[in-house]
Amino acid sequence: MLTTYLSRRALLATSVALAASLASPPMSLAQQSPIRIGLLAPLTGIGGPYGQEEEQAARAAVKIINDAGGVLGRSLELIVADDETQPTAGVAAARKLIDVDKVASIAGVWSSAVALAVKPITLEKGVLLTVNGSADEITDGDNKNLVWRFQTNGKSWGEAFSKAMAKDGIKTASILVLQTPFTQSTIQPFRKSFTDAGGKVLDEVSFNAGQPSYRVEVERIFGKKPDAVFVAAYINELSAIAKEAFRSGYDSKIYAFGNAAGSNGQFVKNVGAEVAEGVHHTQQVPVGKSAAYSRYLKEIGKPDGTIMTFGAQVFDQIVLTALAIEKAKSTDGVRFGVEVPALVNADAPSIGDPAEALKALRAGKPFRYAGAASDFRFAPNGDQTDLTFGHFLIKAGDSKLVGEIR
């Protein structure tokens, strides 16, 4: 009897605590309230392997900006939310960021499906949306300068694969594609570019994420012995497929996205150096030595030569958001969103260090920001142009840069 009574009281106490925590307003830290910017990261779900990298990058960028005096005399505050790599959860999380936390912008949207679901709300509320998703549809339509893609679109990436294969003398290829808007958007451009260059696509199979086994798919695709197989998938599915193909003794070369096969050695860790040997991957990379990228690596304490593209993209998103706010002297997305393209497209000396860029902006000196992820420019629709892709090959457990593709 006593225990029931106590537990009931405990339940009551917990629910009161819950209610109180819901009712209390979020604390403000500085005397002058900070400018809040949101990060909608894939912390769980299939994007999970990349969520932490995004958060780290966003925190690094915010710290650099705040150390340089913040924007408009106020500091930046980063609010992180988990989209569970799922559109409905992403919408709920975005609503909290926009309606409760009152963020000026949302960065880091990784999944194209989440970006497509969140976009109507950010457009309605005038919040800047910067995405890592590649699906072409994200930048379609009238986006009122509020939607900017910090990632190659599917078309450029698909073509990069066909160019890499052409260089390696690949004549026949097959395609194994995961069912997501991004991975699918690379397929048609790849096919067209590959066949135009005289190659032949033997077969194409699409599959769903989270299957217990990929045996059937692997047998059908690798069984026809193409020179190469383009595996358009993320790290978990790629790992399973590479293992399956290795076990069955197939020797077609695997070509995969850099964020799956590179992913800072995670793929090699997943499957072992023997299976990973000879896997090719391409990835949009900083050209030569990017000051912004070095600054990013230094801030997160990683050695030079580490490739963290999603992180670098989020770094650029936060830096450009901060610069645009400072330039427009407004935290209203509709007003500072307009400033985004000129900050990278201007015909002026390039600056990569965010602190210096901020200084130049305050001094009224002309400059353009040369990004960490790539020295990109913006097309009017919000897509990046002028991207360089690195072509990597895994040898003895390490990704080696074997060429650059433009």
Next chain:
Amino acid sequence: MTVYLIATLTLVAIAALAGLALNLQWGMGGLVNFGLFGFYMLGAYIAGLLTVQGLPPLVALGVAMLGVAALSALSALISVRLSEDYLAIVTLGFAECLRLVISYEGWLTRGMLGVSGIERPLQAWWPRGWGDTGFLLLALLAVLIVYTVLQALARSPFGRLVRATRDDPGVVEALGKSVLGVRVRVFAIGGAILGLAGSLHAFYYSYIDPTQFGPIITAYAFMAVVVGGRGSNRGVVASAFTLIFLLEGSRFLIDLVPGLGASELAAIRLFLVGVGLVALLIFKPDGFGREPRSALADKTSSRF
């Protein structure tokens, strides 16, 4: 905050509809419908695709309800002769097939890219900036209507018949009633409600893609019915409310936890939701409500 609450209440209304549908099929009728998310998805897709084609949203909603009801009845015809666990397997398989068809038949459903730009019903009615509130009112109205109809149904002779087929189909058969007929009708009515819930989902998000629909929707509906108390419509509505606020409230709770990275917090949040549900079942094992019973049933049930 008010805007956020309005958005969250809309989710409650949609979850309540799915819960009410399952409460009719499983709570009252004893039919384990694991394929609930498939019917829900079908409703969303019919409403979404027709609206994008230019049909008025309310007409699309009506077609979605009828379409899902028809398909539900059809799937019931094939499968309700099977006993409980087999019915669960068949409905789950049916829903997964439906999801695969929608994922792969891009010419019809736009595949994994999803359908975007779905217009909400009656948006012109509300003053500028009140669209979300208006939609919430519409969703609440839908819940009210469905609730009233289901309450009336539960008290009607047909409601007694449905409960009888759950408790002892043999007796019902012996009394000269068609168990199959009852079950098909129960599936059809439940299907219409799921079509309504799915349509509201499509209108609310204005963008649908196959990744939004998975067994987790079925799981939430079962949770709503279990927490609400099998057979109690009032309990189901209350538990849909609890469930969504547990899911959404946990977003705020983790803001108060210091010194952990966002990835850990995200995992803790999902963990908290699970703990909350387990706690609810420990403290309220019978759920929030009880099935309305006749005086006679009360007397006889004491004998078992």
